[in-house]
Amino acid sequence: MGVLRAFSLFFVVLVVTPAQNRPATTPLAATAGGYVGGSVCKTCHPNVTVSFYKNPHYKSVASGKEPPERTGCEGCHGPGKAHVEAQGGKATIPHAFSLMPPAAILDRCLTCHVKEVPRANIRRSSHTLADVVCTNCHSIHKSTTPQFLLAKGQADLCSGCHTDVRAQFSMPFKHRVLEGAMKCTDCHNPHGTAAVTWRMGLRPRMVSQALATEEPCLKCHIDKRGPFVFEHGGVRVEGCETCHSPHGSMNAKLLKRPVVFTVCLECHNGAGTFGRENIGVYTQSSSHNMADPRFQNCTTCHVRIHGSNADATFLR
Amino acid sequence: MNKKTYILVSLIWMPFTAALQAQQPVAPTDAPVGSARGENYGNYNITDSFETGYRWKSVGGDIGKYQSDVNFGNGLRLLGSNLTIDSRDGHGHYFDQLILTTQGLGNDPYQFASFRVQKNQLYRYDLLWRETAYDDPALTIANGQHLMNTSRRMQDHSFVLFPQSNFRFFLGYGRDVQDGPALSTIQLFNSPRADEFPLFENIRRQQDEYRVGAEAIFFGMKLSVLRGWEVFKDDTIDQVNQFQPGNNPTDAVTLSSFQRSQPYHGTTDNWQVHLLTDKSRFYSVTGRFAYAGGSRDFIFNQNAIGADRGDPSRTRQTYIYGSGRRPSLASSLTLSLFLTKKVTVVNNTAFNNTRMDGNNTYTEITDSTQQANTVNFQYLGIRTVINTTDLNFRATDWFTLYSGYQFSTRHIKSIEDGAFPGDPLTGITAEQNNTIHAGEFGLRLRPIKPLTVTVDAEIGRADHPFTPISEKNYHALSGRVQYKWKSVVLSAFSKANYNNNSISITSASSHSRNYGASASWTPAAWFSLDASYNKIHLDTLSGIAYFLSGSLVNSTSVYVSNIHAGNLGARFSVRKRVDLYVGYNHTQDTGDGRSTASVLAQSSAFNGIDPFYLAQTFPLIYQSPLARVSVKLNNKIRWNLGYQFYRYGEQFFAQQNYRAHTGYTSLTWAF
Numbered sequence: 001m002g003v004l005r006a007f008s009l010f011f012v013v014l015v016v017t018p019a020q021n022r023p024a025t026t027p028l029a030a031t032a033g034g035y036v037g038g039s040v041c042k043t044c045h046p047n048v049t050v051s052f053y054k055n056p057h058y059k060s061v062a063s064g065k066e067p068p069e070r071t072g073c074e075g076c077h078g079p080g081k082a083h084v085e086a087q088g089g090k091a092t093i094p095h096a097f098s099l100m101p102p103a104a105i106l107d108r109c110l111t112c113h114v115k116e117v118p119r120a121n122i123r124r125s126s127h128t129l130a131d132v133v134c135t136n137c138h139s140i141h142k143s144t145t146p147q148f149l150l151a152k153g154q155a156d157l158c159s160g161c162h163t164d165v166r167a168q169f170s171m172p173f174k175h176r177v178l179e180g181a182m183k184c185t186d187c188h189n190p191h192g193t194a195a196v197t198w199r200m201g202l203r204p205r206m207v208s209q210a211l212a213t214e215e216p217c218l219k220c221h222i223d224k225r226g227p228f229v230f231e232h233g234g235v236r237v238e239g240c241e242t243c244h245s246p247h248g249s250m251n252a253k254l255l256k257r258p259v260v261f262t263v264c265l266e267c268h269n270g271a272g273t274f275g276r277e278n279i280g281v282y283t284q285s286s287s288h289n290m291a292d293p294r295f296q297n298c299t300t301c302h303v304r305i306h307g308s309n310a311d312a313t314f315l316r
Numbered sequence: 317m318n319k320k321t322y323i324l325v326s327l328i329w330m331p332f333t334a335a336l337q338a339q340q341p342v343a344p345t346d347a348p349v350g351s352a353r354g355e356n357y358g359n360y361n362i363t364d365s366f367e368t369g370y371r372w373k374s375v376g377g378d379i380g381k382y383q384s385d386v387n388f389g390n391g392l393r394l395l396g397s398n399l400t401i402d403s404r405d406g407h408g409h410y411f412d413q414l415i416l417t418t419q420g421l422g423n424d425p426y427q428f429a430s431f432r433v434q435k436n437q438l439y440r441y442d443l444l445w446r447e448t449a450y451d452d453p454a455l456t457i458a459n460g461q462h463l464m465n466t467s468r469r470m471q472d473h474s475f476v477l478f479p480q481s482n483f484r485f486f487l488g489y490g491r492d493v494q495d496g497p498a499l500s501t502i503q504l505f506n507s508p509r510a511d512e513f514p515l516f517e518n519i520r521r522q523q524d525e526y527r528v529g530a531e532a533i534f535f536g537m538k539l540s541v542l543r544g545w546e547v548f549k550d551d552t553i554d555q556v557n558q559f560q561p562g563n564n565p566t567d568a569v570t571l572s573s574f575q576r577s578q579p580y581h582g583t584t585d586n587w588q589v590h591l592l593t594d595k596s597r598f599y600s601v602t603g604r605f606a607y608a609g610g611s612r613d614f615i616f617n618q619n620a621i622g623a624d625r626g627d628p629s630r631t632r633q634t635y636i637y638g639s640g641r642r643p644s645l646a647s648s649l650t651l652s653l654f655l656t657k658k659v660t661v662v663n664n665t666a667f668n669n670t671r672m673d674g675n676n677t678y679t680e681i682t683d684s685t686q687q688a689n690t691v692n693f694q695y696l697g698i699r700t701v702i703n704t705t706d707l708n709f710r711a712t713d714w715f716t717l718y719s720g721y722q723f724s725t726r727h728i729k730s731i732e733d734g735a736f737p738g739d740p741l742t743g744i745t746a747e748q749n750n751t752i753h754a755g756e757f758g759l760r761l762r763p764i765k766p767l768t769v770t771v772d773a774e775i776g777r778a779d780h781p782f783t784p785i786s787e788k789n790y791h792a793l794s795g796r797v798q799y800k801w802k803s804v805v806l807s808a809f810s811k812a813n814y815n816n817n818s819i820s821i822t823s824a825s826s827h828s829r830n831y832g833a834s835a836s837w838t839p840a841a842w843f844s845l846d847a848s849y850n851k852i853h854l855d856t857l858s859g860i861a862y863f864l865s866g867s868l869v870n871s872t873s874v875y876v877s878n879i880h881a882g883n884l885g886a887r888f889s890v891r892k893r894v895d896l897y898v899g900y901n902h903t904q905d906t907g908d909g910r911s912t913a914s915v916l917a918q919s920s921a922f923n924g925i926d927p928f929y930l931a932q933t934f935p936l937i938y939q940s941p942l943a944r945v946s947v948k949l950n951n952k953i954r955w956n957l958g959y960q961f962y963r964y965g966e967q968f969f970a971q972q973n974y975r976a977h978t979g980y981t982s983l984t985w986a987f
Binding site for chain 2: 050051053054058059061062063101102103107110111114115116117120121123124129130131146147155160161163164166167168170171172173176178179180181194195197199200201202209211212213214219220222223225226227228229230231233234236237238242250251252253257258259260261262265266267268269270271272273274275276277278279281283284285286287288289290291293294296297299300301303309310312315316
């Protein structure tokens with residue numbers, strides 16, 4: 001055993017030491033294009049490489065089949081010959097992400113990730129348009145999460161910018177994101193999504209769709225999906241947000257108003273050419289006397305407000 | 317809390333709200349245990365941590381509301397766990413990576429587990445499992461008669477074969493189950509001269525989803541095809557087994573027995589096809605086609621026995637059967653053009669088409685006499701064409717201009733009809749077209765490396781909104797500033813949205829303004845501070861119409877919400893052995909500033925209090941301070957202790973108010 005250790009020590013001294021002390025003028029055994037291989041990077045960056053096998057990008061190294069420009073350190077940072085010969089310095093790294101403008105970072109990552117379906121709409125995503133690109137959320141070498149190389153836990157990461165949304169998750173009625181029961185990505189795709197199928201389809205650009213065609217609310221709220229014989233037009237045409245605040249609310253059932261009848265009457269006023277028949281959204285029945293408290297709780301009678309198979313006015 | 321006390325508390329509190337950030341519940345503990353790099357066993361590296369402890373709670377006030385908002389209870393828990401196993405050369409025998417994460421197992425209201433195992437080149441399997449307790453007394457909804465005490469269990473399995481290959485195959489399965497007791501209501505017997513009765517409801521819903529798909533890369537393109545089947549069933553039953561006087565006991569309508577079963581089953585088969593190209597020097601293209609063909613069948617059987625006006629022994633049986641269908645298609649094509657190194661143009665064209673139709677046959681037998689026998693049909697079709705164009709001009713590395721134009725046109729067709737069996741369905745048909753045009757403009761500045769500034773503006777015009785509160789004439793302005801340098805991150809934002817949807821008879825206007833600031837400071841390894849403050853303001857004015865004793869009243873509905881949300885978190889570490897975290901979360905809606913709920917009637921018709929005036933604002937406070945200490949006993953064990961207080965207080969109505977003391981103690985350990 002001692003002989004083995006002595007041999008190992010000799011081997012390290014023989015191989016590694018000359019590499020560390022290599023003068024800048026020493027020619028490197030670089031391949032075409034100036035690629036030197038990851039083992040050279042390891043000499044000066046052992047803190048990065050020692051646990052790189054945990055990194056998803058290590059797959060390109062493990063396969064052993066990828067060309068130099070698609071594997072290891074140089075797969076992302078570019079050929080390292082100039083960097084080695086200059087004995088370091090960010091300016092000599094062809095793709096030093098901390099020095100690159102956002103668009104260049106996006107282009108660099110999409111070199112490999114462009115053909116992944118969840119990123120199909122990244123060019124039109126609100127993040128990209130706001131110059132929020134890959135390295136704003138992902139930390140390739142200092143990730144704190146076991147998956148997806150996120151710089152922080154997802155709730156903390158998203159709320160770092162979206163503080164108003166996090167404030168809504170701290171309201172009494174909310175989806176349980178801070179509690180860990182849900183994640184932002186249950187409803188959102190931070191890499192952008194296709195045009196939505198509700199409202200006029202313009203916004204939002206970061207909301208995933210259930211079964212690729214429906215609001216993400218229906219992923220979990222399965223009883224609201226339908227189809228029903230009698231659909232509530234406002235729900236299907238304009239979406240759940242017509243009545244609800246999805247992140248959080250000070251009002252029960254995540255409603256936009258604290259009292260139900262105001263939610264209903266703000267649309268059901270009979271005025272104009274609104275609604276599915278172009279004659280205004282129906283007013284309440286004349287038999288409803290709003291001075292009587294029983295008529296101030298609309299959903300006590302109209303219980304199937306998301307859609308009904310039995311009654312056109314959602315009574316059962 | 318009287319006014320002086322409130323002002324005093326506010327003055328003390330305000331300095332802390334200058335820059336706050338949010339916090340998560342006090343447990344599980346986030347202090348690390350064990351070696352960050354893990355332990356090597358053969359060809360694998362293992363990191364792990366498990367936190368086991370006891371939670372407790374003490375609630376004063378409305379415990380139902382506490383269960384709706386917080387819901388942590390008493391008992392032993394596996395509060396959290398993390399296990400990762402990685403092969404050190406990427407050539408593990410059975411797997412190269414295994415990740416298991418859990419939270420709240422044992423009986424927490426929010427239980428979660430995720431599991432991943434994968435072998436490079438060969439396979440990847442992901443599991444997501446959640447169980448959520450849903451308790452909601454909903455006192456302000458339907459007189460508190462829509463209570464729910466259910467649980468939801470969700471799981472999703474995803475398997476990928478050859479994940480790094482040019483040919484990949486997918487299999488997936490998901491299940492979502494919701495069950496438990498609830499209350500609902502029913503109106504009986506003859507609307508509107510009827511009464512409302514609470515019902516016991518046994519909720520039983522289940523959705524299963526199956527997926528199979530494949531991806532292929534060829535000629536610089538990727539084609540992805542996914543086929544799925546969603547299978548849904550709802551076998552919820554409702555019943556009343558004893559005499560019910562109804563919500564209005566002075567009338568003659570009562571209920572002595574009620575049963576309802578309404579099995580509602582169906583499937584939604586779906587296709588998703590994507591086509592993606594490589595990014596060439598000049599362009600990239602992505603295409604998408606999705607189709608979901610939803611269908612449901614149902615039978616509705618309801619039997620009610622009670623008393624009606626003029627009929628002390630009324631029986632009513634209602635049979636309904638029918639089906640609903642909703643084929644839905646969504647497609648889009650995105651073309652990205654890289655005209656020069658500085659100019660990118662992205663154009664997206666989408667076409668969505670959803671058609672919903674359903675029919676039922678309705679039979680009603682009252683006191684052994686058939687009262688109704690009708691056939692009903694409804695159709696709602698929505699066809700939308702959307703086109704958006706975004707232009708990015710990167711003038712320099714620190715200055716980018718953005719502009720966009722969006723156009724959407726929507727066609728809606730509706731048919732509604734009901735007839736006696738055998739009679740022709742003539743239908744009430746209506747069609748309409750809605751169009752919207754919107755323009756956007758933005759700036760992105762990075763004058764110095766730590767500082768980023770973004771400014772955005774959007775203005776839109778719609779010709780025919782679907783509802784009175786939809787967007788019509790709107791504009792939005794937003795800006796954000798962030799300074800990030802070493803251990804300091806400072807940011808502030810402002811967003812304002814204005815919408816005006818006015819017509820000759822009624823009008824709806826909505827103004828929302830959000831302001832926020834946040835700060836994060838980590839001056840040393842032993843100390844960090846996170847803080848944020850947000851103001852979320854909304855005021856709306858909507859034209860409404862309602863009836864008072866048979867007379868139509870045209871009026872306005874005003875709603876004002878002024879929410880102040882602040883959060884502070886500070887973390888201290890003492891000699892790398894003791895971690896201390898203190899936090900405070902405060903959310904308060906100050907409403908429109910009124911101090912009491914009771915006001916004189918705005919209209920004498922309301923006999924004292926105008927419900928519309930009461931509905932204009934709803935001030936309340938929701939606050940939650942917490943403290944947690946974690947002591948490192950040795951390299952592999954920590955002892956944790958935490959306390960969190962919750963207070964919910966409505967200013968005008970106290971029936972839901974509560975105060976809750978919660979806490980836990982636990983051991984975090986690694987092997």
